[in-house]
Amino acid sequence: MSRTVIVTGGSRGLGLAITRALLEAGYAVATCSRHPGDDLPPLLAAYPDRLFWQQADIGVAASSQAFIDGAVQRFGAPWALINNAGIAREGILATLPLVEVDDLIQTNLTGAIQVARAALRHMLSRPGGGRIINISSIIGQRGYTGLAAYAATKAGLDGLTRALAREVGRRRITVNSVAPGYLDTEMSGTLSGGQREQIVRRTPLGRLGTADDVVPAILFLLGDGAHFITGQTLTIDGGITC
Amino acid sequence: MTDTNTMLDLITQETARILAEKGEAALPVTADTAFLDGPLPFDSLDLATLIVALEGITGKDPFRAGFRQFNTAGELAALYAAA
Numbered sequence: 492m493s494r495t496v497i498v499t500g501g502s503r504g505l506g507l508a509i510t511r512a513l514l515e516a517g518y519a520v521a522t523c524s525r526h527p528g529d530d531l532p533p534l535l536a537a538y539p540d541r542l543f544w545q546q547a548d549i550g551v552a553a554s555s556q557a558f559i560d561g562a563v564q565r566f567g568a569p570w571a572l573i574n575n576a577g578i579a580r581e582g583i584l585a586t587l588p589l590v591e592v593d594d595l596i597q598t599n600l601t602g603a604i605q606v607a608r609a610a611l612r613h614m615l616s617r618p619g620g621g622r623i624i625n626i627s628s629i630i631g632q633r634g635y636t637g638l639a640a641y642a643a644t645k646a647g648l649d650g651l652t653r654a655l656a657r658e659v660g661r662r663r664i665t666v667n668s669v670a671p672g673y674l675d676t677e678m679s680g681t682l683s684g685g686q687r688e689q690i691v692r693r694t695p696l697g698r699l700g701t702a703d704d705v706v707p708a709i710l711f712l713l714g715d716g717a718h719f720i721t722g723q724t725l726t727i728d729g730g731i732t733c
Numbered sequence: 734m735t736d737t738n739t740m741l742d743l744i745t746q747e748t749a750r751i752l753a754e755k756g757e758a759a760l761p762v763t764a765d766t767a768f769l770d771g772p773l774p775f776d777s778l779d780l781a782t783l784i785v786a787l788e789g790i791t792g793k794d795p796f797r798a799g800f801r802q803f804n805t806a807g808e809l810a811a812l813y814a815a816a
Contacts, residue, residue, distance in 0.1 A: 612785045615778070618754050662778060 493519040495566040500576030502528035504676040508702035514538045521562030523547035549576040549602035559609040568613040571622035574603040584639040592640045599644035620663030625652050627668040629728050656722030665721035672728025675699040695730035740810035747786045764807025
């Protein structure tokens with residue numbers, strides 16, 4: 492029987508790439524998003540036995556709980572959770588509307604904690620260990636003008652990673668963060684041409700990243716070879732933070 | 734309505750299951766048995782696992798509104814019986 496991985500926000504961008512790669516690697520995947528988008532339905536048709544999708548807003552506790560319940564009902568207790576769902580809101584903090592700040596924290600941080608809590612309640616009952624991977628960001632490590640609140644949520648995820656790794660390690664559940672750099676996805680669409688050029692210039696490997704640059708790290712951390720790695724943040728940014 | 738004795742039986746059963754999954758020998762659990770700092774080879778994560786299991790079986794969550802102090806199996810059984 493396939494190991495089950497829960498992936499939040501699997502309908503587009505990095506989450507979609509992770510979902511696709513996990514299916515190709517033989518995992519069963521339970522994912523959620525606010526909308527199925529255009530790319531998930533073909534995957535649902537291609538993998539009807541190993542892919543489950545449910546509409547959910549991770550920023551709403553009842554919604555994320557219903558998703559975890561649905562995933563467990565379909566596949567049983569999960570082997571792993573990938574906390575990927577997130578939103579980006581850009582703006583100078585002094586003028587960023589508080590409702591935007593609340594949305595960021597509720598989805599990127601509180602939502603991730605709630606999903607981890609809900610998933611862990613099932614993972615603890617499943618012998619054999621497990622994996623939790625939080626998708627954070629180099630923005631949480633280094634900051635970026637206009638992304639103060641976003642950076643706070645991503646730094647918070649790295650804190651969650653370190654504390655939870657200590658808490659559940661004795662059950663052989665590892666908890667790690669993967670921190671992508673600037674990815675060429677929809678979430679980076681708000682970068683101006685000048686900002687993109689500056690990022691590329693400062694990146695030793697000379698380009699923005701792609702989802703495909705990050706996915707192999709996820710597969711590695713899920714694999715048996717990573718069973719002694721926990722509480723770490725793996726940065727994948729073409730070297731911009733080195 | 735679940736009475737305290739029924740809950741104590743359930744707690745005893747689930748505690749034995751958790752200990753078995755850890756590879757530990759089953760120990761007798763009575764109403765006076767403390768979960769932590771007592772004879773049971775139980776840690777805080779085992780206790781959390783027990784609480785989650787009890788909630789799954791009974792559908793009750795006596796901690797929904799916040800943590801309530803308990804130390805022994807009997808005290809935990811009473812919390813579920815009253816929930």
